[in-house]
Amino acid sequence: MCGIIGIIGTPNAAKESYLGLMMLQHRGQDSAGILAYDKNTHTFSLEKNLGHISSAISEQKIQEIPAASALGHTRYSTIGKALLKDIQPLHINYPFGIGMVHNGNIVNTEEVSKKLIAENQRFLFTNNDLELMMNILAEGLIAGKTDFNFDKIKTAVQSLYQEIQGGYSSLTLLAGKGMLAFKDPNGIRPMVWGKRELTLEEKEKNQSSLQFAYAFASESNALQLLGYENIQELAAGEIIFIEENGKVHQAQLGENRPRPCMFEWIYFANADSKIWNKSVYQLRLKFGQALASSIQATEAQFDIVVPVPDTSRPSAIALSENLNIPYREVLIKNRYAQRTFILNSQKDRDKMIKLKLSVVKEEVAGKNILLVDDSIVRGTTSKRIIKLLKQNGAASVSIASTCPPIISPCFYGIDFPTPQELVASGKSLKELALAIDADHVFYMDIEKFKSLFEELNTCMACVDKDYPTQTNHLDTMINKRVQHEPSHLSGIY
Numbered sequence: 001m002c003g004i005i006g007i008i009g010t011p012n013a014a015k016e017s018y019l020g021l022m023m024l025q026h027r028g029q030d031s032a033g034i035l036a037y038d039k040n041t042h043t044f045s046l047e048k049n050l051g052h053i054s055s056a057i058s059e060q061k062i063q064e065i066p067a068a069s070a071l072g073h074t075r076y077s078t079i080g081k082a083l084l085k086d087i088q089p090l091h092i093n094y095p096f097g098i099g100m101v102h103n104g105n106i107v108n109t110e111e112v113s114k115k116l117i118a119e120n121q122r123f124l125f126t127n128n129d130l131e132l133m134m135n136i137l138a139e140g141l142i143a144g145k146t147d148f149n150f151d152k153i154k155t156a157v158q159s160l161y162q163e164i165q166g167g168y169s170s171l172t173l174l175a176g177k178g179m180l181a182f183k184d185p186n187g188i189r190p191m192v193w194g195k196r197e198l199t200l201e202e203k204e205k206n207q208s209s210l211q212f213a214y215a216f217a218s219e220s221n222a223l224q225l226l227g228y229e230n231i232q233e234l235a236a237g238e239i240i241f242i243e244e245n246g247k248v249h250q251a252q253l254g255e256n257r258p259r260p261c262m263f264e265w266i267y268f269a270n271a272d273s274k275i276w277n278k279s280v281y282q283l284r285l286k287f288g289q290a291l292a293s294s295i296q297a298t299e300a301q302f303d304i305v306v307p308v309p310d311t312s313r314p315s316a317i318a319l320s321e322n323l324n325i326p327y328r329e330v331l332i333k334n335r336y337a338q339r340t341f342i343l344n345s346q347k348d349r350d351k352m353i354k355l356k357l358s359v360v361k362e363e364v365a366g367k368n369i370l371l372v373d374d375s376i377v378r379g380t381t382s383k384r385i386i387k388l389l390k391q392n393g394a395a396s397v398s399i400a401s402t403c404p405p406i407i408s409p410c411f412y413g414i415d416f417p418t419p420q421e422l423v424a425s426g427k428s429l430k431e432l433a434l435a436i437d438a439d440h441v442f443y444m445d446i447e448k449f450k451s452l453f454e455e456l457n458t459c460m461a462c463v464d465k466d467y468p469t470q471t472n473h474l475d476t477m478i479n480k481r482v483q484h485e486p487s488h489l490s491g492i493y
């Protein structure tokens with residue numbers, strides 16, 4: 001999972017990319033980068049490194065880059081380890097300068113890379129599937145080298161759709177030409193776009209008749225911060241090309257059969273964003289209300305409702321209101337504790353959770369606790385948190401998950417491991433409770449969950465195994481999967 005941003009039309013494109021990227025930091029912390037293009041000198045500037053945005057990119061250098069278009073990326077690696085050479089944006093020089101970022105995963109990488117080598121003699125330098133995508137697009141654009149136009153772009157993206165299977169949103173900077181945005185035909189990963197009127201100062205600096213700047217980003221919160229308006233989700237299979245002169249081209253290429261990832265609303269997206277025009281915060285409230293009605297039916301009794309910070313808060317609040325049980329924030333997150341390799345053994349991981357989360361003992365002692373979390377993946381973090389609460393005197397700890405049981409891997413950019421590592425896979429609720437030392441486990445009902453998305457037919461393949469793309473490449477993907485630390489999706493290791 002990654003965060004991407006692209007800005008075109010303002011002389012502050014590099015600076016805006018940096019600021020907007022800051023709003024997407026939660027989508028990836030392995031590395032970050034910005035690629036900016038100066039149309040006056042025909043040069044690219046690239047800043048990228050491992051780590052968080054503020055340490056990977058020099059803010060001062062970014063301020064000094066005069067560029068009317070720029071791309072930004074923040075990465076969470078699921079394919080390929082976090083290596084310097086794999087950091088996005090990537091760029092190539094044939095048939096002309098092309099810079100690119102994407103958010104997602106390609107599932108048929110082996111087949112596509114073999115074909116690229118055999119038929120086009122293109123060789124790859126990174127483990128990043130974006131390089132494949134960029135080379136395929138570049139091959140498609142060769143025909144437009146001398147007579148470049150939007151029809152040539154459409155043909156290039158059309159053939160990319162035919163070659164590549166997966167879930168992706170991508171942005172491409174075409175040097176001297178403009179910025180291209182497109183989503184896969186299932187629209188699995190999010191991307192919005194918007195525009196704003198240029199200020200007088202910007203118009204003067206541009207020395208052109210441009211009236212508007214345009215921006216694209218993984219989430220609406222980044223564009224809101226930067227003052228962009230008319231923010232809309234790109235349709236599945238839609239492409240948009242903004243020329244350097246401000247002319248906008250739009251086309252529906254793929255089938256537009258949207259299957260957006262439901263996990264954006266569960267966990268990944270920021271609560272202040274809208275994904276596919278649905279408020280993340282409001283949907284999280286609805287998750288809590290729906291969970292409450294399932295729990296009510298069991299007549300289980302609890303003294304307090306406790307959220308696992310941060311994503312489950314809105315759901316826990318709604319749950320507490322609907323069950324009429326007091327809401328207590330007794331798990332306190334240490335925002336400044338980074339992962340440390342000093343604490344690297346199995347035994348040390350208990351210390352790590354204490355470093356990241358502390359407990360308000362006075363509110364916990366003797367209480368029957370209903371813990372609310374967004375999901376239960378490997379179960380390791382849930383187990384550690386339950387243990388921590390019991391060590392602090394809780395009489396009982398049950399857990400309610402807003403996401404239905406995760407039983408199958410994700411191949412579209414989220415680090416859900418092999419079925420064997422998914423703790424809910426093949427277990428009854430009782431067996432699961434035993435595995436994570438919970439007194440009871442409650443899950444959102446799948447049908448109720450689906451109905452909350454109304455007209456949206458979201459991807460829920462990790463829950464119901466209904467994958468939106470062909471599944472013949474999925475075994476290879478399982479073997480290539482990066483083994484992250486047992487990472488709970490709440491950011492607690």
Ligand code: SF4
Nearest residue numbers: 261262410459461462
């Ligand atoms: S499999 Fe699950 S996590 Fe992956 S895209 Fe589909 S809903 Fe999202």
